[in-house]
Amino acid sequence: SQQGEEDPQALSIQEGENATMNCSYKTSINNLQWYRQNSGRGLVHLILIRSNEREKHSGRLRVTLDTSKKSSSLLITASRAADTASYFCATDIKAAGNKLTFGGGTRVLVKP
Amino acid sequence: DGGITQSPKYLFRKEGQNVTLSCEQNLNHDAMYWYRQDPGQGLRLIYYSQIVNDFQKGDIAEGYSVSREKKESFPLTVTSAQKNPTAFYLCASSFGGGPEKLFFGSGTQLSVL
Numbered sequence: 678s679q680q681g682e683e684d685p686q687a688l689s690i691q692e693g694e695n696a697t698m699n700c701s702y703k704t705s706i707n708n709l710q711w712y713r714q715n716s717g718r719g720l721v722h723l724i725l726i727r728s729n730e731r732e733k734h735s736g737r738l739r740v741t742l743d744t745s746k747k748s749s750s751l752l753i754t755a756s757r758a759a760d761t762a763s764y765f766c767a768t769d770i771k772a773a774g775n776k777l778t779f780g781g782g783t784r785v786l787v788k789p
Numbered sequence: 790d791g792g793i794t795q796s797p798k799y800l801f802r803k804e805g806q807n808v809t810l811s812c813e814q815n816l817n818h819d820a821m822y823w824y825r826q827d828p829g830q831g832l833r834l835i836y837y838s839q840i841v842n843d844f845q846k847g848d849i850a851e852g853y854s855v856s857r858e859k860k861e862s863f864p865l866t867v868t869s870a871q872k873n874p875t876a877f878y879l880c881a882s883s884f885g886g887g888p889e890k891l892f893f894g895s896g897t898q899l900s901v902l
Contacts, residue, residue: 719893777888
């Protein structure tokens with residue numbers, strides 16, 4: 678199975694609601710990153726959280742990291758239709774050299 | 790505008806044919822990456838390069854080859870040995886040698902005729 682696994686696989690919410698998705702991983706990391714992908718496009722970097730950090734904010738995004746549970750969460754507050762996309766977590770694994778390992782993603786649909 | 794350009798957007802491969810996907814960046818980034826994405830799936834790393842004239846295999850390198858003769862360019866060849874090449878291929882780059890804050894191209898969809 679993959680290093681990073683997102684939960685849920687899919688999420689449907691109304692505009693204005695919050696969206697929360699989780700990422701679990703198996704081995705020690707240097708950092709964990711979240712990316713967004715609109716259908717048929719490349720990925721866009723959203724936020725990076727290092728292993729010694731617990732929480733980071735960027736606009737309507739809030740990311741938490743719990744290294745004891747090997748998990749992270751991404752919260753999108755006050756969602757908009759434009760937030761409809763797939764969201765991926767990616768881990769920079771300490772023992773794996775300079776490469777980023779992606780999870781399977783969470784598909785988010787924000788209904789107007 | 791600085792960015793990372795992949796071409797072509799769509800590519801078709803015949804049986805037994807090698808095809809090359811182009812990736813060019815003008816961000817002055819040191820590291821470049823190739824990922825494969827199958828429908829509804831995450832990304833899997835094919836090859837990556839941290840400096841010119843050096844590259845490493847990722848998790849699914851079999852049937853693929855790369856070169857890094859210039860800092861700006863990291864082409865990927867899908868060889869005839871790759872028996873299931875149909876996928877969306879994404880190229881990315883990052884500043885410095887580490888995989889932080891990857892910038893992605895818009896992808897190439899490869900299909901088999």
